[in-house]
Amino acid sequence: MTKTHDNSIELSGLSVRTSSFLLGVSVVFFALIYAAGFHFDAGYPLSExxxxxxxxxxxxxCLALIWFDLREFRLPNLITLxxxxxxxxxxxxxxxxxxxYAVALNAISGLVAYLGILALAWASTKLLGRQGxxxxxxxxxxxxACWMGPQVxxxxxxxxxxxGIFLSLLLQTLLRRSKTQPTGYIPFGPALCMSAWFLWNFSDLWPFMP
Structure with missing residues (x-):
């Protein structure tokens, strides 16, 4: 986080060192889940x-989006599309x-999900004065939702x-050790990506998943 010439705050992403470390944590997280899945024989990818x-x-x-969100606090439209x-x-x-039918259901679910986040962002701006x-x-x-449907x-x-709460605590700890002032913004994309990949691989553990 830096100050511009007019004393306004300009957000900057995490350092290469910090974001690389967290990306490495994500890779290990994914690998451990996949290895555990082989051991317990759970999830679609391990059966077909x-x-x-x-x-x-x-x-x-997911890894590409995690990297962008940690480094630049944004999720590129090209990758999400x-x-x-x-x-x-x-x-x-x-x-x-x-x-x-499945494609139409997932596409509608994606639209509803986006509109829900849009409404949440609008409400937080009106009530809190900033986009939450x-x-x-x-x-x-x-x-x-386009991958897994409304039930996900x-x-x-x-x-x-x-x-996200865990990552927030981890980021705060890393920033304190590097003597960097927290920006007050924690990227939520990495938490969404990790959760999505976890559910894709372990969908059999959820009784409401197809």
Whole structure:
């Protein structure tokens, strides 16, 4: 965080060292989940090659978004859009013979998810005087819904909220050790990405998932 010539605050992302460390934590987190899944034989990717490819595609997109959000406090539209489109394509290929219905349901779920975050951002701006959540997070949540449908939204929000609190504490600790003043903004994208990849790989653990 730096001050401009007019004394306004300009937000800057985490340092390369800090964001690289947190990205490494994300890679280890993903790898441990996948290894545990092999041990317990849980989740789609561990039972069919098709879902394993989906796990790889989703994981790559999530890691890219985590990096951008930690470094720049933003989620590029190009990546989130590509993630949403690939999610709908995987839905179409994996939900035969009801593919069109599944794609339409997931697309509508994504729209509802985005509008929900938009409403939350608007309400926080009106009530608190500042936007409590970024619209990039809304687009990311919509992309996640395109992958897994409406039933994923409650557990995603529940898990990512808890994970966000953990990441907040971790970031505060790292910033204090580096003697950097906290900006007051914690990126929520990494928590959403980790939660999405976790649910994709361990969908069998949730009774309301297809």
């Amino acid at each position: 090659p098709f879902w394993s490819v989906g796990s790889l595609v989703l994981g790559v997109a 590509a993630m949403a489109v690939s999610g709908l394509l995987f839905t179409y290929a994996g939900q035969m013979p009801n593919a069109l 959540i970024g619209l990039g997070d809304g687009k990311l949540l919509a992309a996640i 939204l409650p557990p995603i929000l529940m898990i990512s909220s808890g994970l």
